[in-house]
Amino acid sequence: MEPTYTIVIADDHPLFRNALFQSVHMAFSGANLLEADSLESLLNLLEKSEEPDLILLDLKMPGANGMSGLIHLRADHPEIPIVVISASEEPSIVSQVKTHGAFGFIPKSSDMRALIGALSQVLEGEPYFPVELLSQSSESHDLAERIAALTPQQYKVLGMLSDGLLNKQIAYDLNVSEATIKAHMTAIFRKLGVKNRTQAVILLNDANE
Template sequence: METGYRIIIADDHPLFRNALHQAVELAITGAELQEVDSIDNLMRLLSEVDEVDLLLLDLKMPGASGFSGLALLRNQYPDLPVVIVSASEEPAVVQQAMRFGALGFIPKSAPMRTLVSALNTILEGDPWFPEGISLDHAPEDNIAERLASLTPQQFKVLTMLSEGLLNKQIAYELAVSEATVKAHVTAIFRKLNVKNRTQAVIALSQLEGGEL
């Protein structure tokens, strides 16, 4: 397939980034490939480019754990086509990726031939998930949907809360007033339907659970 696609590979393991790079080149001729090794670098790159045709995203890398990175991306870039590439192949993980709107889920254990086939399928407009996985059987996850409703700044504040930072420390890190942080925290509680920091952090931990 020959195209002018712009594709981003987001993974902190150089060897696997290289494997994905090779798979993309085998599947697509003439694609513009860019690589990042952290969520921060990914967000910076996305802010600098006009359009991305496909993002291949590892679930676990610096700045993200579990589905927190995917939730942030779906929040800030809802139209960005995202395919998860993960070492985890558990059905519950794949179903969660579906629920967050991923276009595909490719296990890292997949052979090169499968990677190439999956990429071709996705770029032709069809989703690609491991056999036997159906969104119809995915459990409802209201917490995931509520977390996805947070603004990028609110999500960042929630992450800092989970790290045990006080409002004053968060204000310093984000270069905003403490009153602004309090407003964000109040909005987070309302959107997550929780009453305190502990409950909010527990909600985030559900998103980050598991070695993905």
């Protein structure tokens, strides 16, 4: 008897989400499939449901930009395997996904056979990362590791910096003191090896390209 899996598909594009749903349903007929179209709806779903066996996560959907959704999920639900399914197939992105604790990466351009093979491997407990997408320069790997060294809160602050918000605005939005934000800034600059917010934002943009 085949094991019954609970798999969450998190993607904001209805057509792709439906296609992925159908593909997974055909390959794992007994699977319990759940859907989310934003980071908020995904987090709500995880609060109300039993822990799933796997989350299939798109990097870009409402509430998540770049690695922020993955980082948030790894912090809140470290025990749940997460496989990123993305149209961004650059080696630097795949390296960051792996460094941030994802259990696998599947390009959206994958055909049905490759998709099912990757999911089968992951559900059997083996990580899946396309070898050809992991061959990259040591420079981009170093950048991925520096970004991964940030805590979820520090990554959130850095993202808000990138959006052009001032310390006072960030403190208000996160409901903390301005002194706390300054302490975060100091830690962010140290971990990234930069001297100011401009350099930090450039590094973040480089990482998300």
